[in-house]
Amino acid sequence: MHLADGVLSTEMAVATTVGAAGMLAYSLYQTKEEEIPKISLMSAVFFTFAMLSLPLGPSSVHPLLPALLGIILGRRAPIAVFIGLFIQAAVFQHGGITTLGINTLLVGFPALICWQVFVRGYQRAKSPYVLSGLLGGLGVTLTVVLLVAVLLATDIRYSQGIVSNIQLIILSHIPLIFVEGGITAFAVGFIHKSRKAVLEAVKG
Amino acid sequence: MKKPNVRPWISKLEIRCKIISILGASFLLITLEEPLVLSIALTGLLILARLMGLSWGFIGKKLRLPLPFLLFMAVPLIFGEGLPVSGDRLIFAYQLMAKGLGVFMLLLMLTYTQEEVQLVEGLRQLPIPKTLSAVLLLSFRYVNVWTGTLKKTYRSSVSRGFEKGWNPGTLKVYGEMIGGMILRSLDQSQRVHRTMISRGFSKDLPMRPPSPLGKREGLWVLSGIMVFALLKVLEMRL
Numbered sequence: 001m002h003l004a005d006g007v008l009s010t011e012m013a014v015a016t017t018v019g020a021a022g023m024l025a026y027s028l029y030q031t032k033e034e035e036i037p038k039i040s041l042m043s044a045v046f047f048t049f050a051m052l053s054l055p056l057g058p059s060s061v062h063p064l065l066p067a068l069l070g071i072i073l074g075r076r077a078p079i080a081v082f083i084g085l086f087i088q089a090a091v092f093q094h095g096g097i098t099t100l101g102i103n104t105l106l107v108g109f110p111a112l113i114c115w116q117v118f119v120r121g122y123q124r125a126k127s128p129y130v131l132s133g134l135l136g137g138l139g140v141t142l143t144v145v146l147l148v149a150v151l152l153a154t155d156i157r158y159s160q161g162i163v164s165n166i167q168l169i170i171l172s173h174i175p176l177i178f179v180e181g182g183i184t185a186f187a188v189g190f191i192h193k194s195r196k197a198v199l200e201a202v203k204g
Numbered sequence: 205m206k207k208p209n210v211r212p213w214i215s216k217l218e219i220r221c222k223i224i225s226i227l228g229a230s231f232l233l234i235t236l237e238e239p240l241v242l243s244i245a246l247t248g249l250l251i252l253a254r255l256m257g258l259s260w261g262f263i264g265k266k267l268r269l270p271l272p273f274l275l276f277m278a279v280p281l282i283f284g285e286g287l288p289v290s291g292d293r294l295i296f297a298y299q300l301m302a303k304g305l306g307v308f309m310l311l312l313m314l315t316y317t318q319e320e321v322q323l324v325e326g327l328r329q330l331p332i333p334k335t336l337s338a339v340l341l342l343s344f345r346y347v348n349v350w351t352g353t354l355k356k357t358y359r360s361s362v363s364r365g366f367e368k369g370w371n372p373g374t375l376k377v378y379g380e381m382i383g384g385m386i387l388r389s390l391d392q393s394q395r396v397h398r399t400m401i402s403r404g405f406s407k408d409l410p411m412r413p414p415s416p417l418g419k420r421e422g423l424w425v426l427s428g429i430m431v432f433a434l435l436k437v438l439e440m441r442l
Contacts, residue, residue, distance in 0.1 A: 002273070004270055004273045004274055004277070004304045004308075005230065005234065005303060005304045005306075005307035005308065006234060006274070006299070006300045006301070006302070006303030006304030006305075006306075006307065007277055007300060007304070008234070009234075010231070010234055010235045013231070013234060014231075024336075028333055028335050028336065031335045033397075034397050036335060036338050036339060036342070036397075037342060037392075037393035037394070037396040037397045037400065038389075038390065038393040038397075039339050040338070040339045040341075040342030040343045040346065040393070040396075041342070041343075041346050041350075041389040041390070041392055041393045041396070042386070042389060042393075043339060043343035043346075044342075044343045044346035044347045044349070044350045044389070045350055045382075045385055045386060045389050047343070047347050047350075048347065048350040048351050048354050048385075049354075049382060051351075052354070052378075065382075068382070068386075072386060079335075079336070079339055080339075080343075082336075083336070083339050083340055083343045084343070086340070087340075087343065087344060087347060089311065090311065090314065090315060090323065090327075091315060091320060091323075092269070093266060093269050093270060093308055093311050093312065093315065094269055094270075096304075096307060097226075097227065097230050097307060097310075097311060098230050098231055098234050098307060155296070157281060157293060157296055158281075160284065160285065161280065161281075161283075161284025161285040161286075162284060162285065162286055163280050163283070163284050164280055164284050165276075165277055165280045165281065165284070167280075168276070168280055179375065182372065182375030182376075182379065183375055183378050183379045183382060184379070185379065186375060186376045186378070186379020186380055186382075186383065187379040187380070187382040187383035187386065188383070189379070189383070190379065190380045190383030190384065191383045191386060191387060194383070194387060195387060198387070198390060
């Protein structure tokens with residue numbers, strides 16, 4: 001999920017904006033000219049799929065795709081995340097502007113972790129489906145862990161009560177771990193079958 | 205959705221002024237804590253939106269987007285500890301809702317008081333890294349292309365018996381749809397890069413030179429931010 005404006009305290013909104021700026025600086029460092037169209041088009045793809053809603057009981061879930069972005073874009077993934085989220089917030093009022101920093105960190109940081117794991121595991125993995133499926137689940141899990149940590153640091157009331165916000169967030173994301181695991185596995189598996197070179201080109 | 209007919213005074217306002225003042229106002233708004241001051245801010249923003257020409261119907265329709273997310277956070281805060289509801293948790297939930305809706309109103313004013321293209325151009329004219337500026341412009345152009353492609357792919361899948369839901373079969377369809385779009389986007393990015401190179405691209409996509417900001421524009425930025433700064437002062441005095 002994307003955190004809406006008003007959920008974070010001012011201190012946390014500022015701190016996460018600074019943190020996201022640092023991560024973006026790392027991602028932007030030494031970007032080659034030829035990478036720009038690839039990052040741009042992947043930002044658009046990320047945006048498009050993040051708007052896709054999959055029915056879940058009376059509600060719906062939206063793919064976050066941190067693992068897939070990390071696998072395809074590597075170090076540049078946070079740029080695509082930031083731009084995708086920015087367009088969602090500014091043009092569609094989905095997400096938030098003061099929470100753009102935390103929302104970028106929530107997807108961008110797991111994307112970087114998944115990229116590093118994929119680079120180390122792809123050549124050795126017996127099945128790209130299993131590896132990418134696990135990474136898909138790991139990406140969402142890391143997002144939820146970060147989200148819970150930030151909410152706890154913002155205000156303890158998010159964790160208090162018989163039915164707390166944090167409990168609801170964890171519960172609502174459990175199905176997404178499996179959904180994203182499946183989607184990432186089949187997407188990466190499809191790319192592996194159709195054009196292995198794309199995955200082999202991912203560098204650490 | 206049909207664009208609202210906004211008043212000329214706001215649609216003609218320099219876009220960078222709007223962006224800077226709305227960003228500043230958003231961060232100042234979330235510093236407010238006092239329910240009374242937050243209510244004043246929210247009422248003021250609603251009046252301002254009406255003065256800009258955004259109708260009640262339009263605002264109401266747009267509210268359908270952030271409201272579920274805000275309620276998802278606010279309802280457990282209110283009822284999480286059971287009944288009776290504590291005043292402290294009620295105030296906290298109100299603060300969250302008021303701040304969220306306030307920034308949402310500011311974003312509506314930013315997005316719907318000029319064309320989207322002008323907004324993107326305005327953002328590019330701000331001092332941001334060239335790479336980020338180029339990615340923003342290209343992504344913005346391709347969002348509509350991919351949304352259209354996804355809709356077409358989805359429609360053709362439905363016509364072949366695909367049913368929305370989630371089970372291993374559905375996930376396979378979604379996954380392969382995404383995988384296919386990624387490959388298409390990679391091919392497309394190479395074509396885009398070749399085209400850009402042939403037009404002399406070097407990390408920086410050309411844009412109109414930004415017009416210098418005058419006193420009038422400066423005053424706008426200042427007044428937009430000052431209103432919220434004054435509300436903060438008022439809150440500290442209460």
